[in-house]
Amino acid sequence: MTIAPRELLRAMFDAAVDAASPSLRIPAHLPPPPKGRTIVVGAGKASASMAKALEENWAGPLSGLIVTRDHHSVPCNRIEIVEAAHPVPDARGLKAAERIRAMVQGLGPDDLVLALISGGGSALLTLPAPGLTLEDKQAVNAALLRSGASIGEMNVVRKHLSAIKGGRLAAAAYPAQVITLVISDVPGDDPGLIASGPTIADPSTFADAAAVLQKYDITEPKSVIDHLRRAQEETPKVDDARLATARTTTIATPQLSLEAAAEVARKAGFTPLILGNALEGEARDVGRVMAGITRQTVEWAQPVRPPAVLLSGGETTVTIKGNGRGGRNVEFLLSLALELNGLPNVFALAADTDGVDGAEEIAGAIATPDTLARAAALGIDARASLANNDGHGFFEALNDQVITGPTRTNVNDFRAILITAVNQGTAKRPQ
Template sequence: MSTAINPRQLLEDMFRAAIESAQPHHGIPRHLPAPPRGRLIVIGAGKASAAMARVLEDHYLGSLSGLVVTRYGYAVPCSKIEIVEAAHPVPDAAGLKAAQRILDLVEGLTPDDLVLCLISGGGSALMPLPLPGISLEDKQAVNRELLKSGASISEMNCVRRHLSAIKGGRLAAACHPAKVVTLLISDVPGDGPCDIASGPTVGDPTSCEDALAIVRRYGIQLPPAVLETLASGRGESIKPDDPRLAGSETHFIATPMMALEAAAAVARQAGIPAHILGDAIEGEARDVGKVMAGIARQVVRFQQPFQPPCVLLSGGETTVTVRGNGRGGRNVEYLLSLGVALDGLPNVHAIAGDTDGVDGQEEIAGAILAPDSLARAWEKGIRPKDALADNDGHGFFGALGDAVVTGPTLTNVNDFRAVLIL
């Protein structure tokens, strides 16, 4: 059965299915609220927020207005909702201005009004409105330090929530007494609402002291104003039991698990059994690559815990502690580590990519690994272990012609990984 399989095509088909499953048009229509007695204000942020806004306009029968902010290149034309583009992952002035305008839009609402908030991954950087005393430059510096620290996405967002005038429940509190309905596309392990875009409309159970502990744990250097905000407790966020959040609703439109299930269906249709190992696998990308290589070897040698042919699927957000000067990318770092550990093991192929189309800071979603990838690299004079040590996964797979480029996908349900064993 497996002899008829084109490994690269099947891996790419699974990745495309995962991305398609997370498109907003699949989930938004069934979660649209009834028209309010007052106004409907639409706000939001994230890489999928513009696509979500367009679906909302196409399906909502009442009148509406609003503003959402998305990543540069991710805008989708809307007629009633204003779309603003800003920078990600390091915020810029456009995001700062958009965040302030969003707060201005929800000022002075009444109990008859309804705020529909469209939130997806990337919203933390796209709404970088800092607390008083913290500058945009301070926020940019903190983001850069967090991105290279090796901290998990949950830890990074804990710090961000306590420096923001809009995250950590503050946006929902600003909407009070209007009702708030939040539609979420999850890009975080565990689907915690307070971690998606740093939770602008949900209560935050963490504290300034928790944020400081993360800073100390990773040796993150903070600007003086940021350190003072955390140390003084001035950055405390809105807690889950705050009465201003009473009555707020949250609905998931797409999640990493939904994407993995869509990919599994593609594999099974091709006659390959699919096994989902987890949708929230975290850790250093190169360590996760080694572990996955060990599992693949067990399958090949002992037909345990699964018999080949099969595909092993996983999601979740790994981290990279930057030590080299390469082009980065957590998915390609995982994949390169997997390849080094497999060392050309026959019949094992893999793909890893970010479902938003951007791995790290490159406009490249990820890459594909084949049994002959290392041999082809050596022929070009590229040493795989050196590339891994230099955090240069993008450089490695780009040189082999094995990069996966999707362009803006207009959604984001975190990382996608598949190991195909034939």
């Protein structure tokens, strides 16, 4: 059976999202109920659906509190779900973080804290360190988002401005056992970077955090700079006795989702090639690199012979210089389309598995060989759109956006470049 390129791209993306569904991933990783109480806490875009899956598969009593992004909640019977702002934190997230920390304090060694953590938790679980305010954290978070800093760099700063991140939540729960179930949205799947690792020992330091702000010339608020300079009460390290009974399991990763998409491609008669699950860098630069690999495949049938699909994941960045609507997946896709310049037989999809690309309630978009021609017919200058960081506006005008609504999971960006045939005659093989 033949499937249209757009349909196959969307089927691969849907398979990638489904593979990271908490209802699928949670049950196999639940511990036995403890002798004492079970307290469930967590934060992230997938945390509410993780809580629901836990409830449906947990035999004993439990209670707790989860904070998730606006419009990402799901109804639970025993675990309270609250919503807060993302990506810039708000007072609702602060109040939830205060309550979560209070819930895990005063527990005993027979009690269990189940922490459900996923991407987006850094902004949602916001509790300023002593001497700092929510406004301080909002200002730094907004500056980092504009700067082009990597997720790893941002989280080093967040950990050192927080009273709950960087292992501090697990330390507060001691001597209870802490088991953390994580859905990874970071390159390399380092659990210490997911939601800024509230239950994970932190190897970074105040000096590392200060260096990140210096690198991106972030000098305000003064209270933040002074806090980092004082370097009081470092985050818990790997040898901290309060973390001795804490353990972590990563239950869903970008690689698992890419493999699920690859299987869909195989069944459709396309050879999949996973180029990497942890690609980083400026979105437009990654687009140019991927265009080069695509041309090699189209013209030389290398590194894989078409019909084929090039798959990748990770998290790119966008340094905002224009006044467009941003979005790292649409910026990648627009850059790719410009570099390919209408190359026949190439179709691509780039989208965030959580359904939100940047600050837009849009997952991403699809590009086709006629993308630039259709834009030109509408009077849209693709290069100007890219220079203005307006990928969302560009693909909206073409009606090529990928809109899913909240997926309630998050394993980072998904990129698929579908090559339906070798372009005969575009190049001659060397003798």
